[in-house]
Amino acid sequence: MTEYTGFEIAVVGMAGRFPGASTVDDFWDNVLAGEAGVRRFTDEELDAAGVTAERRAEPGFVPMGGALEGIELFDAKLFGYSPRDAAVLDPQQRVFLETAWHALEHAGHLGGKDVVGVYASASIDTYLLRHLLNNPAVPGGLQPLDLLLANDKDTLASRVAYHLDLTGPAITVQTACSSSLVTIHVACQALLGRDCDIALAGGVSIRPPVHEGYQHTEGGILAADGRCMPFDADAHGVVAGNGVAAVVLRRLEDALADGDTIHAVVKGTAVNNDGADKVGFTAPSVNGQARVIRAAHELSEVDSSTIGYVEAHGTGTALGDPIEVAALTKAFVNPPSACALGSVKALIGHLDAAAGVAGFVKASLAVRDGVVPPSPYFTAPNPETGLENSPFFVNREAQEWPGPRPRRAGISGFGMGGTNAHAVLEEPPSPEPMGPGRSRxxxxxxxxxxxxxxxxxxxxxxxxxxxxxxxxxxxxxxxxxxxxxxxxxxxxxxxxxxxxxxxxxxxxxxSGDRRDVMFLFPGQGSQYAGMAEQLDREEPVFRAALDECAVLLPFDLRDVLADAERLTRTRYTQPALFAVEYSLAKLWEHWGVRPAAMLGHSVGEYVAACLAGVFSLPDAVKLIAARGELMDRLPGGAMLSVSLGADELALPADVHLAASNAPALSTVAGTFEAVERFEAQLSVTSRRLHTSHAFHSAMIDPMLAEFASKVSEVELREPRIPFVSNVSGTWITSGEATDPGYWVRHAREAVRFSEGLRTLLAEGPVNLLEVGPGNVLTTLARQHDLAGGGHAAFGSLRHPREDKHDLETTLSTLGRLWIAGVPVDLAAVTADERRRRVPLPGYPFARERHWVDLPGTAAPQVVVNEERVSAAEPAVTGDLAVITGIWQELLGIPRISPHDDYFELGGHSLLATQILARITAELGVSLPAGAIFEAPTPARLVALVEQQRGEHQEDDDEFARLLAEIRDMSPEELRAELDRERDAQEISQS
Structure with missing residues (x-):
């Protein structure tokens, strides 16, 4: 087994787009198949790139390259850009932003709580230089700062950090064509230095127009025939490519502890510069390259003889290839018996600032899969490289890894100007076996x-x-x-x-925004044998809470929960219900579902009071056990559900209202004989309930004195969470909650559930969550026109007649609460078990065309989502027309409705100042600087304009009145008035 030093970095995620490949998986398939992404451009592509017929006819013009397709497309809405701002944003920044998203997704670390750093690089921004500057097609209203922020390399890393909410360092690294490999070095150092917990590193190189081709000059770096052939006898230069890639890195110990999928391990990295040890600024140096490679080996504590593959810089130039092989030969102090060389530039072209990370991705996949990628172009080694007399070779076909295990590879990146970088990779450790997990x-x-x-x-x-x-x-x-x-x-x-x-x-x-959850706790009658049994087996939080209750009871709780006959006895039923509901509530709280308020039905109110802090858990269990035992001793009675509201019942003296459950549903109670006589007189539907006693009726009066004594023995505290009283049907007061007499009345008086539910629903659109077995309370709640008020109701456990697993019901409700907008803690669902983060399909960006074409090549196109355009919208006039027109122009959206939100359309604070300035110029009303934050829709801005005008009119009227008064005064009267005003000011100041 490999021994680790504690300084290793794990590669846990990667993403990229390359010539001929829209994903890393496609890229790797192309690499293994030897399929090139460099191709010849069509006449139509050359036309769109502005390449004239005269230029195409020039000697040395090569209509080839590695083009990245779809660079004009961007999911602007997802990232909060208006069409105008998206159209002028450097395509490198757009594409890298989406790639960063996909890389973190691939790692399973997008949207987590870790401190994530961003280290990124980009090539020169030709979009600004060729498409935007001095182009009349550029959207209007743009300020120089707008173009600077949208196109400056300095904003690349910070833009990713902003949009993905990453709070670690955000650093743009630029060292020419070694840039992105240097970002990986800097990211590794940041991880080892604890600057961040996760690092995203990579680069992008997109130089529009990407279908332009290039001009070959004799002795230049660009190949004469559009082929890059590193280390080959026929090699004569490089081909330009466009692409993007990013990798996600973690300290190896953290990745292993967190169950990350590890694709490769970075053993070490090194960076240096040639200095002046070369023939010119742009020339490579044998000594500089050899030093950085050897430094990486030493820092990795890796014997060079164990390295089986090197992803070379490999430009395929007459000067560069021999120097690179000489540097490798010098750096490998203990030469391996065989070490393959390759360069991804042969397939996708030279990606400039993104070249290093592209090679890093290729080498990571090679050590992961144990395959040496092929170089199918290769014919014979360049004799100037001396490959025949070295351990290095170039393989035409894919082959198994040479040399011993573990598999190790090197990656080189050499920047024009002399900044060199090298990294050493190792195959990933075998993944730790994981358990099967929960049944649902x-x-x-x-x-x-x-x-x-x-x-x-x-x-x-x-x-x-x-x-x-x-x-x-x-x-x-x-x-x-x-x-x-x-x-x-x-x-x-x-x-x-x-x-x-x-x-x-x-x-x-x-897509919901109902954030508040109201807990409903059912009462006696909802219990059934085996309730929550599967949760008890599979959910540790539920089990622990149930254990807490069980040790406080004088009987074996789990035996009772499994025994249908004992569950019919009130002395067992009420404590068992309390324990299950309390444990369910604790599970929901563990998952982040916390009640804004609560309502219990009869014995269910004890759970609410306990969670609110009125009772401690031991006191609550003591009281509920005493209550159940005292009731169990009473003579039996009957309870009847009647399809009438409480105020519609005409009850005889020996039948009592026990519960007001719904607008047209009540429960009555009394002796068996009294209830039977009342039932026979009814002309509406009724149903006898399966209860042993006539709860909440005069039949429980004999137990009240003794129960009052029990309540007086426990400490009652003010509630910390609001809950609704069964007695009043409205919010319980601190005085009631801490009054022992209240809990005695609570046992005797009718349950005002329907009235209490209306109290909860008056709080606005809410989610009602029945925290207990079955669906009795959600059924009652749905009789209160929940949909009409925007409410929803959910259950926690299956109905006794449902053939479902408990987890299916509970997790389904968790998912539906999350859909409704409740801020649940999804990570807590499996917080108690070890699981692996695995690569999954990436997010499908809804890309649309946001682009400014080259001057003279096409009409300007700024595409917006056509769903926003509706012919049914009425025409706007007056101030509203002026304001929406300003928005349409400055946001680049052809149709805006009066109630569209400025920030949802992609507006930002810098643009807001321009909009307000235009409103002032066109409407003559000066709005405050924060007006758009206060009034973010055109309709609300119009109201603000009208308000400002009204205030100005009042000021004008007051001034006119004062002026008229002054005109009517004599000089003596005016002097006396001024003296009085001066005296009043002096008194005020003193």
Whole structure:
């Protein structure tokens, strides 16, 4: 086994887009197949790139390169950009932002709480130079600062940190074509120095127009025929490419502890500069390259003889290749018996600032899979390199790893100007076996649009059909390592991958903002044998809470929960219900579902009071056990559910209202004979309840004195969480909660559940969560027109007649609460077990064209989402027309409605100042600097304008009145008035 020094860095995620490959998986397939992404451009592509016929006819013009397709497309809405701002944003920054998202997703660390650093590099911004500057097609209203922020390399890393909410260092690194390998070095150092817990490192090189081709000059660095052939006898230069890649790095010990999927291990990295030890500034240096390679070996504590592959800088130039081989030969103090050389530039071209990370990705996949990638172009070694007399060779076909295990590889990146970088990689450790996990898993997806959610669902379903998929690991990764806060959401519960793939098509979906949850605790009658038994087996938090209750009871709680006959005895029923409901509440709280308020039904109010802090748990269990035992001793009685509201009942003296449950549903209680006589007289539907006693009626009067004595023995405290009283149907007061007499009345008087529920619902759209067995209270709640008020109701445990696993019901409700907008803690679901974060399909960005074409090549196109345009919208006039017109121009959106939110459209504070200035110029009303924050829609801005005008008119009217008064005064009267005003000011100041 490999021994680690504690200084290793794990490669836990990667993403990229390359010529001919839109993902890393496609890229690796192309590498193994030897398929080149460098190609010849069509006449149509050359036309769009502004390449004239005269230029194409020039000697040495090569219409080839490694083009990155789709660079004009961007998911602007997801990242909060207006179409105008998206159109002028450097495509390098757009593409790198999306790649950073995918890399962190691939690692299972997007949206977590770790401190993540960003280290990034980019090439020169030709989009600014060629597409934007002095181009009349650029959207209007842009200030120099707008273009600077959108295109300056300095903003690259910070932009990623801002949009992905990453709080570690954000540093842009520029060392020419070694830049992105240097970002990896800097990221590794930051991890070892504890600057961050996770590091994202990479680079991007996109130089529009990407289908332009290039001009070859004799003796220059660019190849004459569009082929890059490193170390080959026919090598004569490099070809330009465009691409992007990013890797996610962690300290190895952290990655192993957290169950990350590890693709490779960075043993060490080194960076240096040639200094003046070369023939010119742009020339490479044997000594400089050899020093950095040897330094990386020493820092890695790796014997050079164990390295089986080097991903070389490999430019394929007459000067560069011999120097690189000479440097490798000098640096490998203990030469290996055989070490393969390769360079990804042969397939995708030279990616400039992104070249190093592209080679790093290739080498990581090589050591992971144990395959030496082929160089199919290779014919014979360049005799100037001396490869025949060295341990280094270039293989035409893919082959098994040479040399001993563990597999190790080196990666070189040499920047023009002399900044050299080298890294040593090792194959990943074997993954630790994971347990099977819970019997049911909650899978969640969130997206910025319904279309993206649908595509995510499709991709996940396809992934789940692959071999050797662990549903527990997939679910864990979705809950903890992906963005779960996007508005459009999906949740599903399944037992295995096949079931998950099947039920994804009918999963719950939605987009809600009901954040508040109200706990409902059912009372006696909802219990059944085996309630929550499967939660007790599989959920440690539930089990621990149930254990707390069990040790406080004078009987074996779990025996009672499994015994249907004993559960009919009130002395057992009430404590058992309390224990299950209390334990369920603790599980919900562990998952981040905390009640804004609570309502219990009869004995359920004791759970609410305990959670609110009125009772300690021991006191609550003591009281509920005493209450159940005292009631159990009473003579039996009957209870009847009647389809009438409480105020519609005409009750005889020997029948009592026991509960007001719904607008047209009540429960009455009394002796068996009295209830039977009353039932016979009814003309509406009624149903006898399966209870042993006539609760909340005169039949419990004999126990009240003794129960009052029991209550007086416990400490009662003011509630910390609001809950509704069964006695009054409204919020309990501190005086009531701490009055022993209240709890005596609570046992005797009718349960005002319906009135209490209306009290909860008056708080606005809420989520009602029944925290107990069955669905009695949610059924009652749905008779209160929940949908009309924007409310929803959910259960925690299955109905006794349902053939469902407890976890299926509970996790389903958790998923639906999350969809509704409740800020649940999805990571807590498996916080008690070790799981692996696994690579999953990436987010399907809804890319649209946001681009400014080259001057003279096409009409300006700034595309927006056509869903926003509606012919049914009424025409706007007056101030509203002026303000919406200003927004349309400065945001680049052709149609804006009066109630569109400025910030949801992609507006920002810098643009807001321009909008307010335009409003002042066109409407003559000066709005305060924060007006758009106060009034973020056109309609509200119009109201603010009208308010400002009204205030100005009042000031004008007052001034006119004072002026008229002065005109009517004599000089003596005016002098006396001024004296009085002066005296008043002096008195005020003193």
């Amino acid at each position: 898993q909650l899978l969640v997806l969130s997206a910025g649009s319904e279309e993206a959610l649908g595509e995510s669902r499709k991709r996940l379903a396809e992934h789940l059909t692959a071999d050797h998929v662990s549903l527990a690991d997939v679910a864990h990764t979705l809950r903890t390592g992906r963005r779960t806060n996007l508005p459009h959401r999906l949740a599903v519960v399944a037992a295995d991958p096949a079931e998950a793939a099947s039920v994804l098509a009918s999963a719950w979906t939605g």
